[in-house]
Amino acid sequence: MSEAPRTPSGRVPGKKEDGRTARARSTRARIVTAAAELFTTAGYTTTSITAIAAKAEVSEPTVYYSFGTKRAILTTALDLAVAGDDEPIPTLERQWVRDALADPDPLGQLRRQVAGAADIYLRAAPLLDVVRSAATTDPDLAEVWAANLQQRLTVQRVFTDALARKTTLRDGLTAEAAADVALAVLSPENYNLLVAHRGWSHQQWQDWAVDALTRLLTPADGHA
Amino acid sequence: MSEAPRTPSGRVPGKKEDGRTARARSTRARIVTAAAELFTTAGYTTTSITAIAAKAEVSEPTVYYSFGTKRAILTTALDLAVAGDDEPIPTLERQWVRDALADPDPLGQLRRQVAGAADIYLRAAPLLDVVRSAATTDPDLAEVWAANLQQRLTVQRVFTDALARKTTLRDGLTAEAAADVALAVLSPENYNLLVAHRGWSHQQWQDWAVDALTRLLTPADGHA
DNA sequence: ACATTCTTATAGTGTGACTATGAAAACTCC
DNA sequence: GGAGTTTTCATAGTCACACTATAAGAATGT
Numbered sequence: 001m002s003e004a005p006r007t008p009s010g011r012v013p014g015k016k017e018d019g020r021t022a023r024a025r026s027t028r029a030r031i032v033t034a035a036a037e038l039f040t041t042a043g044y045t046t047t048s049i050t051a052i053a054a055k056a057e058v059s060e061p062t063v064y065y066s067f068g069t070k071r072a073i074l075t076t077a078l079d080l081a082v083a084g085d086d087e088p089i090p091t092l093e094r095q096w097v098r099d100a101l102a103d104p105d106p107l108g109q110l111r112r113q114v115a116g117a118a119d120i121y122l123r124a125a126p127l128l129d130v131v132r133s134a135a136t137t138d139p140d141l142a143e144v145w146a147a148n149l150q151q152r153l154t155v156q157r158v159f160t161d162a163l164a165r166k167t168t169l170r171d172g173l174t175a176e177a178a179a180d181v182a183l184a185v186l187s188p189e190n191y192n193l194l195v196a197h198r199g200w201s202h203q204q205w206q207d208w209a210v211d212a213l214t215r216l217l218t219p220a221d222g223h224a
Numbered sequence: 225m226s227e228a229p230r231t232p233s234g235r236v237p238g239k240k241e242d243g244r245t246a247r248a249r250s251t252r253a254r255i256v257t258a259a260a261e262l263f264t265t266a267g268y269t270t271t272s273i274t275a276i277a278a279k280a281e282v283s284e285p286t287v288y289y290s291f292g293t294k295r296a297i298l299t300t301a302l303d304l305a306v307a308g309d310d311e312p313i314p315t316l317e318r319q320w321v322r323d324a325l326a327d328p329d330p331l332g333q334l335r336r337q338v339a340g341a342a343d344i345y346l347r348a349a350p351l352l353d354v355v356r357s358a359a360t361t362d363p364d365l366a367e368v369w370a371a372n373l374q375q376r377l378t379v380q381r382v383f384t385d386a387l388a389r390k391t392t393l394r395d396g397l398t399a400e401a402a403a404d405v406a407l408a409v410l411s412p413e414n415y416n417l418l419v420a421h422r423g424w425s426h427q428q429w430q431d432w433a434v435d436a437l438t439r440l441l442t443p444a445d446g447h448a
Numbered sequence: 449a450c451a452t453t454c455t456t457a458t459a460g461t462g463t464g465a466c467t468a469t470g471a472a473a474a475c476t477c478c
Numbered sequence: 479g480g481a482g483t484t485t486t487c488a489t490a491g492t493c494a495c496a497c498t499a500t501a502a503g504a505a506t507g508t
Contacts, residue, residue: 136267
């Protein structure tokens with residue numbers, strides 16, 4: 001009953017791998033990628049376990065053996081997409097976050113944090129949308145979504161606190177309200193809306209987000 | 225087979241009502257309000273027709289007789305909430321839109337259009353979220369959501385075109401891009417995030433939206 | 449060889465949207 | 479007040495799909 005720490009893909013870090021567990025892990029990977037593609041194109045509820053098994057070229061019981069529930073497949077896929085790798089490092093401890101916080105220039109910080117968010121959304125925005133939608137049908141996924149939102153808020157708070165130490169925020173703008181604004185501007189919903197639906201490029205979105213955060217969080221100085 | 229125009233609640237305008245159809249309409253109304261409450265609290269998929277029938281105090285076959293599908297109940301509820309009344313008047317022909325377009329002051333226009341959006345979201349934001357979520361499970365609801373988004377985009381384009389005639393937009397900002405930005409700022413997702421989830425007041429959101437649109441769409445003049 | 453782990457085949461359960469049929473109940477019209 | 483129409487209800491059943499149960503076959507480790 002003792003739980004070993006696991007990477008999103010199911011690997012136990014720092015432990016030599018069996019040929020069996022390696023094969024099992026590759027099966028899991030095939031299932032996750034197949035499911036992610038189906039989820040993001042056809043939708044969560046619309047995608048049946050049967051379809052996932054077919055696309056991954058495994059039998060249906062194997063899917064259940066590997067993940068247990070459909071929900072587990074989605075959360076695994078999300079973790080992988082958000083992290084971008086197989087390391088279970090919290091966002092706040094990622095290097096780009098440290099770099100952004102350490103940047104003495106407020107604009108530099110904003111640029112770095114927008115780039116970081118964009119990097120994540122490039123991989124994970126569609127899946128985040130899937131989770132958000134499925135949250136209304138599955139209470140457990142609702143918790144996952146709530147946790148993700150809470151996490152993003154925490155990150156934004158850390159960023160706006162840092163920002164407030166480097167420059168003055170706009171008159172009457174508390175660090176908390178600034179975090180809320182950043183949360184809204186840098187939300188996956190906005191990214192999806194502008195990039196996926198309105199056809200903005202990844203770079204356009206970043207430029208816009210940096211500009212928007214600058215204009216909305218810091219006082220207007222003449223050099224616009 | 226000739227279809228009469230109908231209000232969202234099912235009334236045929238300008239036609240004297242039977243006692244029967246009046247009763248039927250009141251049952252439809254009971255079903256819609258019951259369903260809307262359940263949808264927004266428990267979610268679309270989670271809410272069963274049985275539960276709706278129970279809350280509306282009608283039998284299950286009556287629900288099917290009145291609406292046919294679960295989806296039809298949701299779309300009816302959404303139409304009612306968005307319109308705010310029983311009149312099938314398109315958004316662009318509503319009085320507040322005319323007033324906003326006619327306002328010679330750019331800031332006045334922004335204030336009016338934000339107030340109009342806020343007024344709609346005050347009633348319809350939760351249901352819009354329900355539709356957005358359910359859109360991934362039901363292709364027909366996906367169309368409803370797409371139509372709603374398209375409609376909001378059209379409205380924003382009209383507004384930004386009008387704005388561009390009253391004042392200059394920011395350097396390099398086309399009217400189309402401005403509409404996209406307004407679409408994002410005034411999205412129901414942002415309203416839900418800031419008001420429902422982050423605890424902003426209805427008025428705070430409006431003030432913020434007016435300020436954000438001013439800063440993001442019009443050039444910075446010194447009087448900030 | 450033998451045990452362990454992974455994969456598969458087959459059959460079944462439970463839930464919930466939707467359909468079918470038919471019969472009461474309420475209302476309109478004559 | 480009775481015939482016809484519309485609305486409501488009762489009952490039963492279909493179908494899709496997530497998930498479970500059981501057991502057997504295949505691959506790998508010792």
